[in-house]
Amino acid sequence: MIEFQDVTLAYNSNRVLDRVSFTAQFWDRLAFLGGSGEGKTTILKLLLALVRPDSGRIMIDGEDITRLSESQLRPIRRKFTIVFQEGALFDSLSVRENVAYCMREQGALSEEDIDEEVRNLLRKVGIEGAIDLMPEELSGGMQRRAAIARSMAAGEPRMMLYDEPTTGLDPLTAENIGDLISELSAGEPPDRRGSIIVTHDVTAAARVSERFLYLKNGRITFDGDLPGLLNTDDEELKKFIDALFLLR
Amino acid sequence: MNLRTLLAQAQDFYALSARSLLGIFHRPFRVRETVEQMDYAGSGSVLIVILVSLFIGMALSLQISTELAALGLKMYTGKIVGIAIIREIGPVAIALTFAGRVGSGMASELGSMVLGHQVDMLRVFGMDVVKKLVTPRVLSATLMLPVLTVIGDGAALFGGYYIAAFVSHQSGSFYWGQIAEIMNFNNIVSGLAKPFLFGFLIATISCYMGLAARGGARGLRQATTTAVVLSIIMIIVTDFLLTQILFLLLGMQA
Numbered sequence: 028m029i030e031f032q033d034v035t036l037a038y039n040s041n042r043v044l045d046r047v048s049f050t051a052q053f054w055d056r057l058a059f060l061g062g063s064g065e066g067k068t069t070i071l072k073l074l075l076a077l078v079r080p081d082s083g084r085i086m087i088d089g090e091d092i093t094r095l096s097e098s099q100l101r102p103i104r105r106k107f108t109i110v111f112q113e114g115a116l117f118d119s120l121s122v123r124e125n126v127a128y129c130m131r132e133q134g135a136l137s138e139e140d141i142d143e144e145v146r147n148l149l150r151k152v153g154i155e156g157a158i159d160l161m162p163e164e165l166s167g168g169m170q171r172r173a174a175i176a177r178s179m180a181a182g183e184p185r186m187m188l189y190d191e192p193t194t195g196l197d198p199l200t201a202e203n204i205g206d207l208i209s210e211l212s213a214g215e216p217p218d219r220r221g222s223i224i225v226t227h228d229v230t231a232a233a234r235v236s237e238r239f240l241y242l243k244n245g246r247i248t249f250d251g252d253l254p255g256l257l258n259t260d261d262e263e264l265k266k267f268i269d270a271l272f273l274l275r
Numbered sequence: 276m277n278l279r280t281l282l283a284q285a286q287d288f289y290a291l292s293a294r295s296l297l298g299i300f301h302r303p304f305r306v307r308e309t310v311e312q313m314d315y316a317g318s319g320s321v322l323i324v325i326l327v328s329l330f331i332g333m334a335l336s337l338q339i340s341t342e343l344a345a346l347g348l349k350m351y352t353g354k355i356v357g358i359a360i361i362r363e364i365g366p367v368a369i370a371l372t373f374a375g376r377v378g379s380g381m382a383s384e385l386g387s388m389v390l391g392h393q394v395d396m397l398r399v400f401g402m403d404v405v406k407k408l409v410t411p412r413v414l415s416a417t418l419m420l421p422v423l424t425v426i427g428d429g430a431a432l433f434g435g436y437y438i439a440a441f442v443s444h445q446s447g448s449f450y451w452g453q454i455a456e457i458m459n460f461n462n463i464v465s466g467l468a469k470p471f472l473f474g475f476l477i478a479t480i481s482c483y484m485g486l487a488a489r490g491g492a493r494g495l496r497q498a499t500t501t502a503v504v505l506s507i508i509m510i511i512v513t514d515f516l517l518t519q520i521l522f523l524l525l526g527m528q529a
């Protein structure tokens with residue numbers, strides 16, 4: 028169970044989140060929507076305790092993570108994995124080494140087993156051919172696929188976090204990434220792996236999520252399902268999801 | 276920037292420096308990363324250090340032998356050039372070169388890893404970022420700068436010899452004889468204590484600045500510039516303080 032309780036965060040004097048509260052289960056499929064700079068990425072970083080809130084509590088399975096040290100956070104972070112907007116691949120390592128990274132660090136598997144697993148994961152995300160390329164040789168879509176494979180190799184996350192997974196990709200590639208995200212969170216609750224995607228791409232969010240939260244001026248102004256989102260009477264939000272209507 | 280954030284940053288910096296040292300004593304030892312960094316900081320800097328030192332030695336020798344010749348004392352060129360290089364100019368000039376090449380590299384590499392979320396990714400994967408990224412760099416700089424200083428001192432002395440023997444027409448063997456004479460405990464300790472501290476300072480400052488980088492390309496520029504400028508200032512100031520401390524410890528007098 029994930030709980031944000033009155034979380035407030037400001038960078039210098041710029042208040043990004045203002046008493047944000049919500050709860051979610053690990054098997055939920057959430058989407059945070061909002062314009063640029065509304066604090067979507069910040070929500071994911073808070074959830075992983077990569078930044079700490081100024082006030083409020085963030086509870087993961089009943090434990091307040093805002094006061095834990097880096098080493099205490101290790102088991103908490105293991106419940107998640109994140110795919111950052113640009114992939115955040117280690118740029119001095121090849122795709123193979125990137126995906127193998129965590130398995131090597133954990134040191135539990137032999138080199139052959141690691142290689143086998145790397146190939147499996149790359150096949151799963153559909154870029155087996157790129158195994159020996161360096162990150163800078165990959166297209167944006169391939170980088171994100173490689174990053175997803177690397178995250179899957181880190182262990183058995185209970186929830187996947189995606190930061191703008193489709194931004195900057197052509198519609199077809201975006202759709203493919205969306206399918207991949209759905210596939211990784213397939214199944215029935217509570218047995219499936221949940222996902223949180225933060226994006227301003229409403230179409231992509233609608234494809235992979237069931238619950239939608241809209242961030243505006245540091246607050247959650249909408250929290251509901253797709254029909255609710257489409258029939259909202261909030262003028263701001265209406266404008267924001269116009270793109271979705273246009274596509275239909 | 277107000278005093279409070281400045282103090283908070285100083286505190287973060289000391290914490291980082293201390294933790295980077297502690298990382299040496301705890302498993303897992305990052306041997307591969309450390310060797311890689313030593314190669315980058317050490318082997319990678321040898322040529323530029325030799326080049327810079329050679330010319331400094333030549334210029335110094337030219338200046339000093341000309342002055343001494345006017346006094347009829349040019350046979351002492353070796354002694355003065357040697358002391359100046361071993362105790363003072365060598366360690367400082369080579370540390371400045373090192374700050375420009377290696378310090379800037381560390382700050383910009385770590386900075387771009389921060390901005391590209393690679394550092395966040397390491398934390399999500401449960402790595403100790405200080406141990407993984409900072410300790411190998413601090414260790415390699417602290418160990419390699421003294422080695423580079425010995426090499427650079429050698430090159431500078433050779434540059435001094437070249438000018439003394441072939442431009443100022445002095446006896447080459449007399450020059451080296453004087454150099455041998457000044458190679459005593461006090462001079463060697465004075466010259467070699469400094470680069471250990473300089474290397475440590477350059478690496479900790481540069482890693483700190485790199486990890487503190489925020490805000491895109493502009494932030495990266497700022498981080499790199501600050502790392503090099505702060506390193507340079509710290510080298511010069513510490514050099515003066517350290518010289519005084521060494522004078523005290525070695526019982527020398529001005």
Ligand SMILES: Nc1ncnc2c1ncn2[C@@H]1O[C@H](COP(=O)(O)OP(=O)(O)OP(=O)(O)O)[C@@H](O)[C@H]1O
Nearest residue numbers: 038043061062063064065066067068069070227489
């Ligand atoms: N490290 C930081 N230092 C200062 N300000 C920051 C920092 N990180 C984020 N901000 C500011 O916080 C606000 C929210 O940032 P965040 O990255 O969460 O937005 P976002 O909703 O993900 O936007 P985008 O769609 O552009 O990615 C922005 O105004 C940004 O300028």
Ligand SMILES: [Mg+2]
Nearest residue numbers: 067068069190
């Ligand atoms: Mg963002």
